[in-house]
Amino acid sequence: MLRFGVVVFPGSNCDHDCFYAIKQFVSKDVEFIWHKSREIHEFDCIVIPGGFSYGDYLRTGAIARFSPVIGQIREFAESGKLVIGICNGFQILLECGLLPGAMLRNTSLRFICKYIYLKTVNSDTPFTSSMEQGRVIRIPIAHGEGNYYIDPDGLAELKRNNQIVFQYCDANGNISDNTNPNGSVENIAGICNKAGNVLGMMPHPERCCDPRLGSSDGLAVFQSILKSLTVSQ
Amino acid sequence: MKEQEVTLDLVLEHGLTEEEYKLICSILGRQPNFTELGVFSVMWSEHCSYKNSRFWLKKFPTTGPRIMVKAGDENAGIIDIGSGLAISFKIESHNHPSAVEPFQGAATGIGGIIRDIFTMGARPIALMDSLRFGKLSTPNVRRLLDGVVRGISHYGNCIGIPTVGGEIYFDPTYEGNPLVNVFCLGIMRHEDMALGRASGVGNSVYYVGAATGRDGIHGATFASEELNEKSEERRPSVQVGDPFMEKLLLEACLELLQTDAVVGIQDMGAAGLTCSTCETASRGGAGIEIELAKVPQREKGMIPYEILLSESQERMLVIVKKGREEEVEAIFNKWDLHAANIGHVTDDGMMRVLFNGQKVVEIPAKQLAEDAPIYQREFKEPAYYKKCKSEDLSAIAQPSSYGDILKKLLGDPTIADKRWVYEQYDHMVITNTVVAPGVSDAAVLRLKECEKLLAMKTDCNGRYCYLDPYIGGMIAVAEAARNVVCCGAKPLAITDCLNFGNPMKEEIFWQFKNCVEGIAEACRQFETPVTGGNVSFYNENPRGAVDPTPVIGIVGLIDSQDHVTTASFKKPGDVVILLGPIESGIGGSEYLAIAHGKKTGALPEFDIELEKRVQSVCLKLIRDGKIKSAHDISEGGLAVALAESCILGGVDSTALGASVDLPATSQRLDGVLFGERQSRILISVDPSDVMYVDDFAKNNNVPVYKLGTVENERLQISCSGKILIDERIADIAKVFRSELESCMS
Numbered sequence A: 001m002l003r004f005g006v007v008v009f010p011g012s013n014c015d016h017d018c019f020y021a022i023k024q025f026v027s028k029d030v031e032f033i034w035h036k037s038r039e040i041h042e043f044d045c046i047v048i049p050g051g052f053s054y055g056d057y058l059r060t061g062a063i064a065r066f067s068p069v070i071g072q073i074r075e076f077a078e079s080g081k082l083v084i085g086i087c088n089g090f091q092i093l094l095e096c097g098l099l100p101g102a103m104l105r106n107t108s109l110r111f112i113c114k115y116i117y118l119k120t121v122n123s124d125t126p127f128t129s130s131m132e133q134g135r136v137i138r139i140p141i142a143h144g145e146g147n148y149y150i151d152p153d154g155l156a157e158l159k160r161n162n163q164i165v166f167q168y169c170d171a172n173g174n175i176s177d178n179t180n181p182n183g184s185v186e187n188i189a190g191i192c193n194k195a196g197n198v199l200g201m202m203p204h205p206e207r208c209c210d211p212r213l214g215s216s217d218g219l220a221v222f223q224s225i226l227k228s229l230t231v232s233q
Numbered sequence B: 001m002k003e004q005e006v007t008l009d010l011v012l013e014h015g016l017t018e019e020e021y022k023l024i025c026s027i028l029g030r031q032p033n034f035t036e037l038g039v040f041s042v043m044w045s046e047h048c049s050y051k052n053s054r055f056w057l058k059k060f061p062t063t064g065p066r067i068m069v070k071a072g073d074e075n076a077g078i079i080d081i082g083s084g085l086a087i088s089f090k091i092e093s094h095n096h097p098s099a100v101e102p103f104q105g106a107a108t109g110i111g112g113i114i115r116d117i118f119t120m121g122a123r124p125i126a127l128m129d130s131l132r133f134g135k136l137s138t139p140n141v142r143r144l145l146d147g148v149v150r151g152i153s154h155y156g157n158c159i160g161i162p163t164v165g166g167e168i169y170f171d172p173t174y175e176g177n178p179l180v181n182v183f184c185l186g187i188m189r190h191e192d193m194a195l196g197r198a199s200g201v202g203n204s205v206y207y208v209g210a211a212t213g214r215d216g217i218h219g220a221t222f223a224s225e226e227l228n229e230k231s232e233e234r235r236p237s238v239q240v241g242d243p244f245m246e247k248l249l250l251e252a253c254l255e256l257l258q259t260d261a262v263v264g265i266q267d268m269g270a271a272g273l274t275c276s277t278c279e280t281a282s283r284g285g286a287g288i289e290i291e292l293a294k295v296p297q298r299e300k301g302m303i304p305y306e307i308l309l310s311e312s313q314e315r316m317l318v319i320v321k322k323g324r325e326e327e328v329e330a331i332f333n334k335w336d337l338h339a340a341n342i343g344h345v346t347d348d349g350m351m352r353v354l355f356n357g358q359k360v361v362e363i364p365a366k367q368l369a370e371d372a373p374i375y376q377r378e379f380k381e382p383a384y385y386k387k388c389k390s391e392d393l394s395a396i397a398q399p400s401s402y403g404d405i406l407k408k409l410l411g412d413p414t415i416a417d418k419r420w421v422y423e424q425y426d427h428m429v430i431t432n433t434v435v436a437p438g439v440s441d442a443a444v445l446r447l448k449e450c451e452k453l454l455a456m457k458t459d460c461n462g463r464y465c466y467l468d469p470y471i472g473g474m475i476a477v478a479e480a481a482r483n484v485v486c487c488g489a490k491p492l493a494i495t496d497c498l499n500f501g502n503p504m505k506e507e508i509f510w511q512f513k514n515c516v517e518g519i520a521e522a523c524r525q526f527e528t529p530v531t532g533g534n535v536s537f538y539n540e541n542p543r544g545a546v547d548p549t550p551v552i553g554i555v556g557l558i559d560s561q562d563h564v565t566t567a568s569f570k571k572p573g574d575v576v577i578l579l580g581p582i583e584s585g586i587g588g589s590e591y592l593a594i595a596h597g598k599k600t601g602a603l604p605e606f607d608i609e610l611e612k613r614v615q616s617v618c619l620k621l622i623r624d625g626k627i628k629s630a631h632d633i634s635e636g637g638l639a640v641a642l643a644e645s646c647i648l649g650g651v652d653s654t655a656l657g658a659s660v661d662l663p664a665t666s667q668r669l670d671g672v673l674f675g676e677r678q679s680r681i682l683i684s685v686d687p688s689d690v691m692y693v694d695d696f697a698k699n700n701n702v703p704v705y706k707l708g709t710v711e712n713e714r715l716q717i718s719c720s721g722k723i724l725i726d727e728r729i730a731d732i733a734k735v736f737r738s739e740l741e742s743c744m745s
Helices: A015-025 A068-078 A088-095 A152-160 A219-232 B008-013 B018-028 B034-043 B095-100 B102-118 B139-159 B231-237 B243-257 B272-284 B304-309 B325-334 B365-370 B383-389 B402-411 B462-467 B469-486 B506-526 B590-596 B608-623 B637-648 B669-674 B687-699 B729-744
Strands: A004-008 A030-034 A045-048 A082-086 A102-104 A112-120 A136-143 A147-149 A164-169 A188-192 A198-201 B067-069 B078-082 B085-093 B123-133 B163-170 B179-189 B204-209 B262-267 B287-291 B315-320 B338-346 B350-355 B358-364 B433-435 B443-446 B453-459 B490-499 B530-536 B549-558 B575-579 B629-632 B656-662 B681-685 B704-712 B714-719 B722-728
Touching: A004 A015, A015 A030, A015 A219, A045 A068, A045 A088, A068 A082, A082 A088, A082 A219, A088 A102, A088 A198, A147 A188, A164 A198, B008 B018, B008 B034, B018 B034, B018 B358, B034 B272, B034 B304, B034 B358, B034 B365, B078 B490, B085 B102, B085 B453, B085 B490, B085 B549, B095 B102, B095 B139, B095 B179, B102 B123, B102 B139, B102 B179, B102 B243, B102 B262, B123 B139, B123 B443, B123 B453, B123 B549, B139 B163, B139 B243, B139 B729, B163 B443, B163 B453, B179 B453, B179 B490, B179 B530, B179 B549, B204 B243, B204 B287, B204 B325, B243 B262, B243 B315, B243 B325, B262 B272, B272 B287, B272 B304, B272 B315, B272 B350, B272 B365, B304 B350, B304 B358, B315 B325, B325 B338, B350 B365, B358 B365, B383 B462, B402 B590, B402 B637, B402 B669, B402 B722, B402 B729, B453 B469, B462 B469, B462 B506, B462 B549, B469 B490, B469 B506, B469 B549, B469 B608, B469 B629, B469 B681, B490 B506, B506 B530, B506 B549, B506 B608, B575 B608, B575 B637, B575 B687, B590 B669, B608 B681, B608 B687, B629 B637, B637 B656, B637 B669, B637 B681, B637 B714, B637 B729, B669 B714, B669 B722, B681 B687, B687 B704, B704 B714, B714 B729, B722 B729
Parallel strands: A004 A030, A004 A045, A045 A082, A082 A198, B085 B530, B123 B163, B287 B350, B490 B530, B656 B714
Antiparallel strands: A102 A147, A112 A136, A112 A164, A164 A188, A188 A198, B067 B078, B078 B085, B085 B179, B123 B179, B204 B315, B204 B338, B262 B315, B287 B338, B350 B358, B433 B443, B443 B453, B453 B549, B490 B549, B575 B681, B575 B704, B629 B681, B656 B704, B714 B722
């Protein structure tokens, strides 16, 4: 069975949600990884969940990057294994340099929690492989700093390498300023690294796996991971 | 700060009376020293001792087959929900701090109520907020709303507990006196229940969590006086919240409670270390001795008075079994938290405090915690009561356009969509939110531990309570219950937050007494015991007191996902039905206030027996699968309820409309459309179920009216064929959705 590890930093608060969604719908083999842990190589996929690691008082993810587990995650990622950072997890991946760019505060300067639409603009990653190119999913966001920024050169490189995975859109997949909830450059909601095995995304797929909660669109992300891991094994 | 000589002036400055001081001297058999005076002053403040309210609070029903821990015995009550599970919930005020420092005032309110719940052994899974402000046209009110919402957002989002519901009213009565009442609910297995008791001589007393500073000294005393122009100077009495610290404390305490090393646990809220030590000792029938020099401190040179009275946040007191100390320290060490062994349990019933080995406090714990004097305050019916009640409203003109009034009401911030607020709160974390804010009459949460669901809501219309405190109190409970019934839940129990003016004023106390009696009677009728809560007096500034506002937090149990019902219409062709009476007066209504600028009149007739029948018929029909939508008729009356049922289901542009024809009436049409008579629920049903629903309601002696059908695009309301309102849903939805945001930007 495929093993999922959910990292717990002090202040992580979507750790239980990720754990529950994976256990319920994806794989029975899921464990928490305490941030001081130094042994993570036995996992197949590492999930860095949302929350407010260390309170995020300084800058989101700025302190979490110094946790002992980060070095392990770096090695894990370099070996080609799958790492997904959701919300605060995405912010942490940016801070520790596993993904390019940075997060600014939402342009409204307010926390935003609501359902939005997300377009899958790259279905050729291990995190989107079970979704067709251009598929629109309905998924919640919940963040105060989700305004993704990257300089023009960096943006060009992201595009050249096909690293943009998700963009904010409307129900019909149209991408415009009106469908940008937080001011992100080019409505970017999720990116991967060059190798394609590390994904960061602001929206919360773990919150929309159970249809009882209003949408089960997020399941596609976890099913994609499962599919690509099964193929590679 | 320096120690001072205890004089009568100093006693009065501490908010104690001369008689209370005499009582203290007789308890001690001597005069108190400066530190002891401080200790008595906070424990015997209104905020901690309920000395002016306790006599009347005894009127509340507090027992029932599901009650595992009843009101007043512990930090919060505990209610059995079956399947080996229990819930603990409570509402509390943080009004005064929020008036002078809205962000931290609201944030620390959230922190405090969360600690009250996890100290019982429950994992907090939901927050709600009941807020009251003046009119948004005042810049200061906008500042307060913005600060309070940011404070709640900051604390709740960071700690990761969803804010799933609540309500906000805007009324001039709250100008300068905002109300910030916060509710938290937690869930536990029966065996995980923890109590705030110190017992077992020699057991260790641990201080865990954040270090103590000088913040919040005399917060409890501040909460026990009226606001005035000098209240700004009280800003240092407001504590500063650290939700990250509380998240660590929450996880560490719940981990700790999974061991059996703990005898008792209590949070340090109002009156901090003082309250937690004497209350745990008193409940456990023991004494307690602590050494203040061992208390983690973040400021230098604090004297015992300051350490004992500090209300620094995110701290707990834990009584640990002798010999298990290392285990406890290891858990707090893992979470990088202080855990200091500051003393032990004794058998002499004394709260004894040492500072560097010198005895600085020695007070009988039980008498300090429980023997504050109980006063029976004088009360007197205010002159306005009979005047308002007998006010002749027949001269009030009918509006020239009912459609314009409908739009005005839908855009009134009290009625309008609160999206601007709840989108700043994480209302989905913990992934239990089945019915989110802005969708229905109450929030609904699934439980991962069983098949059942919980519905919850806070409610209170202060204007009704002003016009008729007894009926208003009953209505607060009835409407809260009706809200969860509309979601498919059976009401279980309530918690209350009683916000009033200065209890020393006889007319204020009359409002208080009558509200309490009304709530108590309604709780008996609905079999929803009071599980705890809070009294907040002195919500008063030089311009006057707030309207009596006894906020009710209610929780109901839904047996199955299939019973979850929302307020929005579902499908064109469904039949729109009113359960309950159709005619209503306009006394006390939002319509009368908004369209005519009047806060007066007799409340529309309220019959609690009818209310019970309406609720029980609605719940039975929901459980039998006969109801597709259910919406409580409240502020704005039948017309606003119809409009909301059309608008609420709309994702993007898919909202439905309705076409209804009201039966001919001899009553005022504005009353039929906008009056706020209670005991009414607007439902929609499949055409094939209409006969069944009609018969069932009539057989149970509930008035029932087939009003019309669900349609597309427009809301048309006529009365015996004459069109009264005909509006495009897109237009009224725009007003409903955007008014609050445009007020705030």
